[in-house]
Amino acid sequence: MSQMRHLLSIEDLERPDIERILDRARAFTEVSEREIKKVPALRGRRVLNLFYEASTRTRSSFELAAKTLSAEVINFVSSGSSVEKGESLKDTVQTLSAYQPDLIVVRTPHVGAAGLVAQWTPAAVVNAGDGKHEHPTQALLDVHTLRERLGALDGAKIWIVGDVMHSRVARSNVLAFSKLGAEVTVCGPPTLIPRNFEALGCAVEHTLDRLGEADVVYALRMQHERMADSFVPSLREYAAVYQIDGRRLGPRQVLMHPGPVNRGVELAAEVIDSPQALIGQQVAAGVVVRMAVLYELLTGRTAGDRTPTTPQYA
Amino acid sequence: MTGPHELGGADVPRLFFRETPPADLLIRGAHVVDPRTGIDGRHDVLVRAGEIAEIGAPGALEAPAGAEVVDGEGRHLLPGFVDPHVHFRAPGQEHKEDLDSGTRSAAAGGFVAVVAMPNTAPTVDDASVLRALREAARREARVPTGFMAAVTRGLRGDALTEMAELRAEGALGFTDDGKPVWRAVMLRKALQYQKLCGGVIALHEEDPSLSGNGAMHEGVVSARLGLAGIPSISESTMIARDAAIARYEGGRIHAQHLSARESVEAVAEAKARGVRITCEASPHHLTLTDEALLETLDTRLKMNPPLRTDDDRQALIDGLRDGTIDCVATDHAPHAREEKEVPFEEAPMGTTGLETAFPVLYTELVVPGVLPLGLVVEKLSAGAALLDLPLPRIKRGAPANLCLVDLEARWEVGESGYESRSENSAFAGRTVQGRVLVTVAAGAVAYRERAFALSAA
Numbered sequence: 001m002s003q004m005r006h007l008l009s010i011e012d013l014e015r016p017d018i019e020r021i022l023d024r025a026r027a028f029t030e031v032s033e034r035e036i037k038k039v040p041a042l043r044g045r046r047v048l049n050l051f052y053e054a055s056t057r058t059r060s061s062f063e064l065a066a067k068t069l070s071a072e073v074i075n076f077v078s079s080g081s082s083v084e085k086g087e088s089l090k091d092t093v094q095t096l097s098a099y100q101p102d103l104i105v106v107r108t109p110h111v112g113a114a115g116l117v118a119q120w121t122p123a124a125v126v127n128a129g130d131g132k133h134e135h136p137t138q139a140l141l142d143v144h145t146l147r148e149r150l151g152a153l154d155g156a157k158i159w160i161v162g163d164v165m166h167s168r169v170a171r172s173n174v175l176a177f178s179k180l181g182a183e184v185t186v187c188g189p190p191t192l193i194p195r196n197f198e199a200l201g202c203a204v205e206h207t208l209d210r211l212g213e214a215d216v217v218y219a220l221r222m223q224h225e226r227m228a229d230s231f232v233p234s235l236r237e238y239a240a241v242y243q244i245d246g247r248r249l250g251p252r253q254v255l256m257h258p259g260p261v262n263r264g265v266e267l268a269a270e271v272i273d274s275p276q277a278l279i280g281q282q283v284a285a286g287v288v289v290r291m292a293v294l295y296e297l298l299t300g301r302t303a304g305d306r307t308p309t310t311p312q313y314a
Numbered sequence: 315m316t317g318p319h320e321l322g323g324a325d326v327p328r329l330f331f332r333e334t335p336p337a338d339l340l341i342r343g344a345h346v347v348d349p350r351t352g353i354d355g356r357h358d359v360l361v362r363a364g365e366i367a368e369i370g371a372p373g374a375l376e377a378p379a380g381a382e383v384v385d386g387e388g389r390h391l392l393p394g395f396v397d398p399h400v401h402f403r404a405p406g407q408e409h410k411e412d413l414d415s416g417t418r419s420a421a422a423g424g425f426v427a428v429v430a431m432p433n434t435a436p437t438v439d440d441a442s443v444l445r446a447l448r449e450a451a452r453r454e455a456r457v458p459t460g461f462m463a464a465v466t467r468g469l470r471g472d473a474l475t476e477m478a479e480l481r482a483e484g485a486l487g488f489t490d491d492g493k494p495v496w497r498a499v500m501l502r503k504a505l506q507y508q509k510l511c512g513g514v515i516a517l518h519e520e521d522p523s524l525s526g527n528g529a530m531h532e533g534v535v536s537a538r539l540g541l542a543g544i545p546s547i548s549e550s551t552m553i554a555r556d557a558a559i560a561r562y563e564g565g566r567i568h569a570q571h572l573s574a575r576e577s578v579e580a581v582a583e584a585k586a587r588g589v590r591i592t593c594e595a596s597p598h599h600l601t602l603t604d605e606a607l608l609e610t611l612d613t614r615l616k617m618n619p620p621l622r623t624d625d626d627r628q629a630l631i632d633g634l635r636d637g638t639i640d641c642v643a644t645d646h647a648p649h650a651r652e653e654k655e656v657p658f659e660e661a662p663m664g665t666t667g668l669e670t671a672f673p674v675l676y677t678e679l680v681v682p683g684v685l686p687l688g689l690v691v692e693k694l695s696a697g698a699a700l701l702d703l704p705l706p707r708i709k710r711g712a713p714a715n716l717c718l719v720d721l722e723a724r725w726e727v728g729e730s731g732y733e734s735r736s737e738n739s740a741f742a743g744r745t746v747q748g749r750v751l752v753t754v755a756a757g758a759v760a761y762r763e764r765a766f767a768l769s770a771a
Contacts, residue, residue, distance in 0.1 A: 090655055110657030111529075111541050112611035131659065132540035171540050195543070199534040 006118045006125040007293055009134040010175040018179060022144045025285070025292035031068060032288060042071040045298050048101035048123070050093075052078045052108040057259060057283060058128050058137070062105045065290035071298075074099065089113060090120050097121040102298055106130075124297040132168050138258055139172035141289040143180055145282050146216060149254060154181035157213050159205075161242060162220030162266050165192045165231070169258045170220060174202045185214070188242065191231045207241070208248055218256045219244050219266045239265055246270040254278055328484050329427060329458035329703065330451035331417070334758035336364030337714060340377040341752075344386025344718060348393050348708040349688035359391060361714040364757020369710060384752060386718060390687075393706035394426025394715040394755060397668065398516075398697030399491070399570060399594060399643035402428075402459075404450065405443065406435030411648040411735050413447075416668075417456040419646070419734035421761035423668040424717035424750040426706055427458045427698065432469075433492040439464040439475045441483045448484055457755040460486040460701065465504050465515060469493050474503060478511040486701045489516035491570060494552055496522060501556060505565030514592075514700060516568040517556055519577070520619070524548035529659045531573075531620040535604040539611070541659065544620050550576035557584035557591055568700055569593040571645050573619035575629035582638045592700050594643035595630045597671045598740045601678040603627055613654045613661035614738045617647065621740075631684060634693055641696035644671050648736030665740035670727055672719065673746035681747060716754040720766075723749035 004017065031039055047066040051059055059075070066073045076096060087095075089108070096104070097120070106117050107128040114127035129135045146153055158177050164170045164186045177184045184202040186193060198204050211217065222238060232238045245268035249255060255277045261267055271277060339361040346357045346369070358375035360368040368375055377383045402416035403409075411419075413430075420428045430447075432438030438447065444461060451459045463485035467473045469492065477488060488504065495501045495517060504515055525548040530536050532543020553569050557580065560567045569581060572595050584591045604621045606612075615621060633639035647664025654661050672694065679685045698705050706715035728742040753761040 088652065088656060108657065110659050111539055113657040115611065116657060131657075132542075134540070168540060171538075194537040195532055195545075196534040196537040199537055 004296060007136055007297065008114050008118060008125065008127045010136045010139050010172045010179070011134070013136075013179070015179050018140065018143060018176065021140060021292045021296050022147060022289065024295060025144050025288040026148075028288040028291045031291075032284075037068055038070055039068065040070045041295060042066070042069040042298055045071040045102045046100060047071045047073050047294065048096055048099070048104045049073065049075045050096065050104055050106045050117070051076070051128070053129065055107055055128070057286060058107065061283075061286035062128065062290050064287050065294055068287070069291055069294060071294065074101070089116065093117050093120045097123060103294060126293060126297065129168055132166055132171070134172045135168040136172050137286075137290055137293055138169050139176035140293065141282060141285040142173055142218070142256060142258075143176050144285045144289050145256065145278050148281070148285075149278060150215070152181070153177060156182045156215045157185070158182045158216040158218060159185045159187055159211060159214040160218045160220065161187045161208070161244065163192045163222050163231070164188050164197065164220065165194050166223065167220050171200065173218065174200045178202065187211070189232055189238070211248055212250055214253055216254050216256060217244055217249060221258065221260065222262055222266045235265055242266065243268055244271055246274070249274075249276065251276075256282060259283065326482060326484055328486050329460045330448050330484070331455040331458045331756065332453060334456075334760075336757040337361050337754055337759045338363065338378065338381040339384055339714075339754070339759070340375060340381050341384045341386045341391055341716075341718060342375075343372040344389045344391035346391045346708055347688060347691060349692040350393070350705060350707055351709045353708055354688070359708065359716075361716075361754065361757070364714055366708065366710055366712050366714050369708070384718065388720070388722070389751065390719050390721055391708070392424070392691050392717050392719060393695055393708055394717050394753060395424050395672065395694040396427045396698040396703065396706065397425050397644050397646070397671070398429045398641065398701055400428045400430055400646040400668065401433070401648065401664070402430045403648060404434060404447065409650050409735075412454070413451055413459060414454040414456070415733065415735040416646070416648075417454070417459060418761070419666070419668040419732065420457050421753045421755060422733040422750060423670070424672050424719065424753050425457060425668060426715040426717070426753065426755035426760070427460065427703060428668075429460045429462060429486055429697070429701060431489060431491045432462050432464045433490075437464050437468050438462070439467045439469075441476065441479045444480055444483050444485060456760045457753070460703070462487050462489045462491070462516060464488065465490045465495055466500055471495060471497055471500055474500070474507060477504070477507050477513070481511040481513050485513060486703070487513040487516055487568075489518070489570070491516065491518045494518050494520045494522065498555060498559060502559050502563060505560060505563040505567070508565050514566050514568050516570050517552075518570050519549050519552040519556065521548045521552050524551070528620075529616065530607060531604045531622040533604060533623055535608055539607065544618070546574035546576045546622065546626070549574050549619055550580045553577050553580040553584070557581070557589045560591060561587060561589045564590070566590040571596050571599065571619055571643065572630060572633070572639060573599050573622050573626060575626045578629045578633040578638055582633070585638065592640040593638070594641050594697065595634060595639045596643060596645045597667055597674050598665055600627065600630050600634070600642070601674050602740060611658045613656065613658055614665055614740050614742060616658060616661050616663055617645070617665050617740070618663035631679065635685060635689065639693075640700060642671065642675070642690075642693045643697055644668055646734075648734055649738045650736060654738045664738065666732065666734050666736055666738055669732055669734065670739060670741045670746065672750065673725075673727075673748040674741055674744075676721065676748035677746045714754045714757045717750055718752040720749045720751055721747065723747065725749055
């Protein structure tokens with residue numbers, strides 16, 4: 001199997017790639033449980049976090065993952081930087097590439113931007129969210145969490161509930177869960193599920209009537225700004241129809257959420273705090289899975305590999 | 315459209331270009347195709363003082379003293395193309411294109427007349443701007459260039475331009491292209507005023523409340539990519555609305571750049587009811603689909619209206635064949651490299667199109683036998699009639715508006731750059747068949763392909 005150069009989307013991965021990365025994540029779990037939480041695997045490597053959007057857990061877990069593997073980490077956030085002086089993404093990436101990073105973690109509000117960064121830098125690139133397109137490391141950590149809980153995803157029925165339209169997590173997770181053999185259903189208001197979404201290989205539902213079939217209930221964050229464009233008439237009505245609460249969540253079902261949770265909107269307090277919720281496990285998985293991703297992309301790479309992919313404009 | 319009260323009638327000049335010495339040319343032995351005159355066979359064509367002086371059997375005509383002989387052997391001679399829809403960015407955005415580079419691009423594509431849109435900076439919504447453009451065209455334009463004026467001031471949609479004065483100063487017609495005339499009452503008033511001043515009203519058909527912040531066609535591909543979609547109905551519902559208004563007022567409208575099956579149906583229904591409506595389709599909508607974006611999110615494939623599905627593309631081809639679609643228009647929309655070298659959602663809409671129009675239509679539609687060559691050639695100049703401009707014809711006594719093409723030549727789009735100042739071609743990197751060798755516009759040689767010019771010398 002050829003080595004991965006970048007992690008830009010789940011679409012690019014095959015099931016064995018996902019399993020290889022997650023087997024390594026499992027092996028890394030032990031490191032996080034040590035008294036000295038550090039191994040020298042990536043000593044001397046430079047990881048650059050380039051974040052154009054606010055992020056707490058994704059950025060800090062990448063940082064923690066890199067540091068645990070002894071890599072150097074530079075954080076570049078858009079506020080207070082040259083971006084505010086009008087520098088283009090291309091110029092920023094080329095400037096930062098002069099620092100010779102081995103890997104760039106990038107989050108932007110724009111679909112496909114991580115792919116562009118990969119064209120403009122010799123470094124490996126990890127997509128930490130590109131607009132509403134994909135968030136592949138979130139999907140990997142979610143698969144990891146479920147593998148640890150269920151053993152395997154084959155045949156598991158997973159319902160992803162909420163604002164599918166504006167969710168890169170939904171896109172990456174539908175692809176990842178189905179690649180691992182799960183049967184995925186997305187459920188939400190018709191205004192918040194894109195037309196033709198079943199093309200991603202999932203079923204589409206608009207009510208929770210058949211939620212009982214699910215082994216896993218994955219709730220998405222419902223953002224308040226969606227009200228402004230009439231995607232839903234009110235949060236009250238949304239919660240009445242789609243909120244996962246103690247009545248709707250069955251005793252054998254597990255509950256997941258990418259965070260941060262809007263308590264009382266997509267999830268009721270009683271389910272967040274229930275033992276069925278894997279939300280804390282997801283956060284913990286974020287570190288080991290990102291360690292495995294960094295390891296996958298950075299080991300075995302030599303200076304000779306550090307050539308950019310073909311630029312968009314030759 | 316001429317009526318008893320029309321201001322600025324037929325005597326007002328509406329095409330402008332740099333005076334160039336008329337050509338004396340003998341084009342020998344080319345296969346001449348002109349669907350309007352019915353000519354389809356090998357002939358010698360003699361151009362004297364910019365006019366088609368004689369058409370004879372191959373080898374029958376003698377070159378008069380001083381005339382240049384062009385070897386047409388194995389090549390095709392076609393009536394030159396007319397593009398009713400280009401963006402030349404002057405005034406105000408000359409870093410993308412200007413009248414000189416834009417008309418060089420047009421000539422290189424075989425176009426003998428082009429019509430520039432008014433969404434410039436400032437907008438062509440005032441006679442002084444139009445006069446300045448006219449004068450610039452007389453200095454710079456290599457092929458005859460006409461100008462559309464805005465329907466509403468600043469394209470803002472809330473007040474009519476001085477349409478009568480603009481017509482008297484040479485405006486071919488009116489359009490807020492780039493934006494719809496979104497308030498129905500403004501279109502109604504413009505169509506009422508059209509009775510006074512004439513001039514077609516060309517419409518960019520889009521309901522902005524439906525297209526929102528969409529960046530591509532709404533469908534399977536946008537669902538996969540997580541990009542906000544522009545639904546087909548944002549176009550077709552506006553066409554239906556505007557056709558109803560035009561019918562009520564008896565006005566004449568032209569729907570620009572059709573992209574969706576529903577839109578072709580809306581135009582066909584309106585035509586069947588007798589509405590005075592015409593429409594155009596672009597080479598990129600006729601040959602590309604949104605699937606191309608799955609391979610690469612190339613910003614050169616971002617335009618408005620967006621590339622749609624293969625079903626939409628087939629409907630456009632059928633529309634061209636059955637006459638629902640009246641003409642081909644490129645919507646040549648140059649943008650600077652730094653403007654397009656950004657994430658897809660941030661990039662401006664538009665692709666260049668003049669230099670690739672004929673080759674891509676020939677390669678994708680004529681070579682595989684989807685459409686006959688004659689139909690494509692006819693549709694590539696039919697836009698002239700919609701704007702009351704003369705149609706290029708290959709016949710004795712007609713002004714020479716010709717292009718000589720090599721239908722066998724294969725080349726890669728962009729391999730040796732572009733005549734346009736911008737390089738945002740949706741077809742960049744594709745291999746196409748058919749190359750324009752010589753363009754004669756309004757009697758003067760406007761373009762010679764470099765290698766061909768050298769071989770002839």
